[in-house]
Amino acid sequence: MLSTTRSTLRNVDVLVVGGGLAGLSTAVFLAQQGVDCLLVERQPELSGHPRARGVHPRAMELMRSAGVEQEIRAMPSARLLAGNSGVVTAGSLAGPELGTLDEKYVMDVQADIGLLSPTGWALCHQGELEDVLRGRAERLGVALRFNTELLSVDQEGPEGEEVTAYVRDRATGAEREIKARYLVAADGAHSGVRQSLGIPFDGEVLGHYVNVHFRADLTEQFAGRRFLMCYVFNEQVRGALMPLNNTDEWLLHLVYDPESEPLESFTPQRCADLVRAAAGVPGLAPEILSASPWESAARTASSFRGGRVFLVGDAAHVMPPSGGFGSSTGIQDAHNLAWKLSAVIDGWADPALLDSYDEERRPVSAATVEQAVLRSKDRVRLDGREQEPAHPDIVEDALVWLSWRYSSSAVTPWDEGMPAGHGVWSAQNHGRPGSRAPHLRLLKGGSEISALDLFGDRPVLLTGPVNGPWLDAARAVSHELGVPLAVYGVGSELTDLDDRWPELYGVTAQGAVLVRPDGVVAWRCGDAPVFTRNTLRSAMERLLGRHEER
Template identity: 80%
Template structure:
């Protein structure tokens, strides 16, 4: 029996609870900003279970900024699945095909997104993705503590300026107290932190599923096909087969009713029967590697911030896998939050900047959850004959809009004087540098190297200008010193060459204009022409958007 002792563990700026995809992403992005953070995870190790598979273009842009894009693409699943595409329905893998997902809203993973992004889809499965992020976090100096469970926490201090967490080492039983400035809840769909805060998690359950990870050589039944997913419909099983290596490594999603079927009933023998039914190979002897339950739900937390506690990933939202949005949405949560915590901790932004995390991410996540749910409801149409299929739900927007064309509306972006197009809600069909949107991909050349404008963003705000930028350059230099904001300035047409001559078109400015881009690559503000008093204009923008109104250099109000 473990003995229980108590001690003080350490102090840290940010405590991240949860060592899954969202938690590891948060730790990596914080460490890149130079933030001292500690990550705790109650499991002894990462699960390694493949679960979701695929990182969409926007999330891959963030992996690129984290320095792991090439490593991800070199992972076994990413290399072996690089040419896979398409979703089909069939009686079984060996049986006749029943339909193909070919709706206009679908942008295939092999589609060329070069005009929109410097990178594209990566079909690396989640187990390998988490391994890569863990390695990156360790190289950046993040303290990772596995076998460490959060027991309870309080927001305390004389003015509620810290979080006290009580944790237990699962190996020794030692209980420790930890002080942190902020706490990030990345503890999954059943988040104990979210429940302790009393944050409602509204939505609906769409179904319950078991993920069966198995090994069996199905090369003959594949018959050269390289699909992403094969829905299987027959009397024995309704599920979905996902190849992990286009040969012998597979996932089978199986629906079940927990009121009638206990998860323990998914024995190796039962799973083997389901695999034989889904593959259509009666004599198959698959090796069952693992079984993992999951709930197909569409839920969003009522708030993503509670004082000094922030929800990210599945703790903040869950969605069905249709569309492949879930894991990538969690990565974007982490990226949005990390630079804001860093800015406040470093003193160049005020505490009110942190309110914009909820203001920005929650509406986008709610809309993304809705898109995933609508796509899930659209999948049964695969079984209908093309000429007999009912129309696509009018609320479904194109994949590329969900990936790349959201717009934030918050205190950390300029007013929406150029609002989104009617009918699109948080999505905008225009990718032209409007405030609140992701800065457009622009091919640039610096010296002899070609890069994307997105490669300029990451650890500090950037002021992009045209070649005629003397007033902006002087203003940026003076205000960076005066306000303590680590503002960088790049002149497109000066030290940067616009390869395709698209700077004015994509960013909506003239040769005298300027665009302020946040560290997360989101346009905060733009000015088409240089004003008479550039310094005053820029000072007002920086103080307002970064929560510095009436603040001193330390950012405290």
């Protein structure tokens, strides 16, 4: 008989609920900051299923900061698919191609973006990516508790200063109480935590699909091509084929109506028939590994925070897979939140800083959901029946990846006007507050790095070579506010290999840029001010949520 004994498991700084991609990313980023965290996941193990595929450049920058970029690129799927690119249409895999996705907004995954980023796409399956993150979390000392389900959450602790979670070990039935300062809900699109908080999750359902995972040697039909996806349209099937290893492991996406054809109707025989039709090989004998349903939806939570509980990943937003934004958006949620929790827990930031998580991530996530929807609806033109141009509101891929701009209490208010662009995105951020700090090739200690490699566990003040006043101001402000602050001079200890520092960061040789631990520009000063210390202190106080300090 299962035990129903309730005991206290442990007290932690942060409890992460959900052991998928967003939850594991959160745990890794928190542990890198030195935060004591515990992760609970109701499933006994990671699924390993090749669901999402591909980590876009901004998310790979964050994986680089987590120390796992090369490990991800060494995963079997990432190695095997390293040369794949493009989306095509055909009557079947064996038949001639009918067209390609060739739109101005699409940036090929193989495109050289070396001027924009130190890294690029990794076509790694989500299952393998989760394995990498789990290993990294364990090496960083994160306590992972699989087969452990959350029963309830209580925020009614003393003065609202803690969260009490009740969990159950699904193997033994033992119930435990966990006390944490904060809780991060990464428990998926049907988040029980979000529902318990009463946070609306409005949006629309775009369609229902079945992923048929199968094995069959289609090397001959693939014919040396290396596409990412092939949409197939014929009398027997309308779907999309995705190579998983370019030879004998594939996914077939199929549209289905759960009201008229239950999942049980996708028997191994029916799935095999559909695979044969999609492949264009009547005598093919595929091995059907699984048939998994999924819903394509577009939803954004009305708030990413409820008290001391924060939503990340699919618990906060869901979007169709077109564009490959979904999982990478969840990684960015985790990274944005982790340093803020760390700064508050360590005492060098006011709890007001945490308000900026919702202020920043919700508008960008909602806009990303919209972009995924527009791309999804644009895909219907691939069958040749729609000749209208792409929707004018579709933003170029590179802008969605790298060129968002936050407006929040944790960045200096924009005083230069919004540069031309599309909503939260602009191609002309150039180091403006709220934007991602630009990639800059630097030489540090004889080794080439990216400016992005300087950011991580503390704010960074970047200056030009004439930085004596800034060094003095930084030492004084760091001491007065009790804040860790690193200072680097571009042109002194850092060599600008391409001489692009003033252009990319919008400052002179006497100016400075304050960058947050997540690599977002918090403030900049184009030239040396008269009162350097006071100017820097004011910017730092705003960043830390200490607006009233003097």
